[in-house]
Amino acid sequence: MLCPAENEACPGPGRPRGFDADCALASALALFWRQGYEQTSLDELTAAMGISRSSFYACFKSKHGALLAAVERYCDESFRALTDLAAAAADRAAAARAVVGAIAAPDGGRNGCFLANCVTELAPHDPEVEALSRRQLARIEALLARLLSEPAGDRAADAPDGPGAAPRRAGALLSLALGATMLRKAGVAPERLEALLGEADRLISP
Template identity: 55%
Template sequence: MVSHPGRPREFDKDTALDAAMALFWRQGYEATSLDDLTRAMDLSRSSFYGCFGSKRDTLLAAIQRYGDQRFTELETRLAAEPDSGRALRFAVAAIANAHGTRDGCFLINCTVELAPHDPEIEGLSRRHLERLEALLAGLLARRSGAEAGAETARARSLLAIAVGASVMHKAGTTPAAIDDLLAAAEPLMQ
């Protein structure tokens, strides 16, 4: 952060937002105080309010950023995979994240904590899940030669399995057990 006498501090908004996301991810929204947030973001309260508005607005921006980044990363990786079967298995495994940390998916964590009583977070969560569902339906259609719309039910089932596996991993289910679960879902990927 650069500070000049008589001028407001300058900071990188994305870096500050990433720091907020990491804190919300680690502690949850309700357990994060404004002091925790401004300290993690290395911002004064006036800079925080001037740029981000509120704690809730910061969370909404972090959820949006996370969802967009993760989806773009997944799309990019899948575009590089010519084999539709491998691409589909990779997508399901990436969503399940059985071999990642036990922190879980930031968006799913926020969904579980807040969506039942926050329509805006529910909407962001639904949008992200719908994008993933459409992505999986497209991969299934590419594999089967059917229309993507015809693969919606299978895509939704695979997404439910992958998201559930992610939550199970966070709850302590071993990566090997998650791998077994995903292997059992293989018939849905044919």
């Protein structure tokens, strides 16, 4: 689901006490994304962030605190990027296609979606990660539903594919896009993922 900080680089170790916490967090996000939470040791984390343990604990309190901050950063940045894509599109259908395509990212490599990775690894036993992921998925689904909604008066409210169907179609589109990210992580070829995303048009323009 977009990669706003995956490749950000920060200065190396030995950063002074007044380090750039935002830059350090970007490095933590990139490491968690590559390795997962459980496979990342505290030594690896502080080395990647370029800060001492004392600075780490003063800023993030714990490894879990750093993860939550990274997840929240990812969610906010990726949602902002999605809304910008939607705003730049020529029309609502094009905006919905752009959002779905950005989430699925067929050419995004095998790291997968950071949020989906966290959900798979941690959400079943981490209520804070679960809450952040639910909030993010809900606002993306709401964005898609708004894009799929007909302007008032364009279609009868009781029509089978009228305005009331937009939330259901939005949920189906989001499920399709997230499924594509998992297939991408499994190594499915980008061409196959593009073909799968072609099915999204049936939901966007039924």
